[in-house]
Amino acid sequence: MANTHSGMVWKRDDKTIELRILPLGASITWGTNSKSGNGYRKYLRDQLWVDGWSVDMVGTKNHGNMQDNAVEAHPGDVITQIQTAAQKSLPYRPNVVLINAGANDCKLRLDIPKAGARMRAMIEDIVHYDGMEKTTIILSTLIPSSDPQTAVSIPTVNAQYRELVTTMRKEGMSIVLAEMNPPSSVVAHNLLSWPRDYTTNGKADITHPNDCGYRKMARVWLA
Numbered sequence: 001m002a003n004t005h006s007g008m009v010w011k012r013d014d015k016t017i018e019l020r021i022l023p024l025g026a027s028i029t030w031g032t033n034s035k036s037g038n039g040y041r042k043y044l045r046d047q048l049w050v051d052g053w054s055v056d057m058v059g060t061k062n063h064g065n066m067q068d069n070a071v072e073a074h075p076g077d078v079i080t081q082i083q084t085a086a087q088k089s090l091p092y093r094p095n096v097v098l099i100n101a102g103a104n105d106c107k108l109r110l111d112i113p114k115a116g117a118r119m120r121a122m123i124e125d126i127v128h129y130d131g132m133e134k135t136t137i138i139l140s141t142l143i144p145s146s147d148p149q150t151a152v153s154i155p156t157v158n159a160q161y162r163e164l165v166t167t168m169r170k171e172g173m174s175i176v177l178a179e180m181n182p183p184s185s186v187v188a189h190n191l192l193s194w195p196r197d198y199t200t201n202g203k204a205d206i207t208h209p210n211d212c213g214y215r216k217m218a219r220v221w222l223a
Helices: 041-050 079-086 103-108 112-127 154-170 211-222
Strands: 018-025 054-057 070-073 096-100 136-140 175-178
Touching: 018 041, 018 079, 041 054, 041 211, 079 112, 096 112, 103 112, 103 154, 112 136, 112 154, 136 154, 136 211, 154 175
Parallel strands: 018 054, 018 070, 018 096, 096 136, 136 175
Antiparallel strands: none
């Protein structure tokens, strides 16, 4: 899983730590367009298990046919709504929080210049919760979308997220970027491609990956 050196609560070589992972977001985190409903979560959890980790997925919702299917995801939610929903899962004291959020802000063109500020407010809410100061935040950039209204804002939001992670790491926070949609100048592996990674049963979704696409997302979370 994505690593960082800023006071992270877990280390790659310390498998004695149980990873309490909170998948946090909207419909992509929920697993929409995945045949199993698991989205990226089962691929991620299975690989961590193979690598020797003890894993407990946490959240107040359950979705998908995987056994450990807890999640905190609400399709259609924007960043501020996800921030509110996150409070329900913090009593589980996750030590890793995976955040994929902001696509709906893009779709609604909701004050795009301040998306990064809203994301920062959500992250600060999480790490300032009692007992969560050492929790590792893994923030993903937004995956490609073929919806014109969404796609036009994604580069701006992703640039804000990259800058946010850099800034918060300098401030000493345990945070790392999961780069799901790198700038065109960067050679990337596991980059999602429309329609190939968004087509299920012959129909291409404009926003949500298929199982192959979700597997690619899991690999980025793990990188």
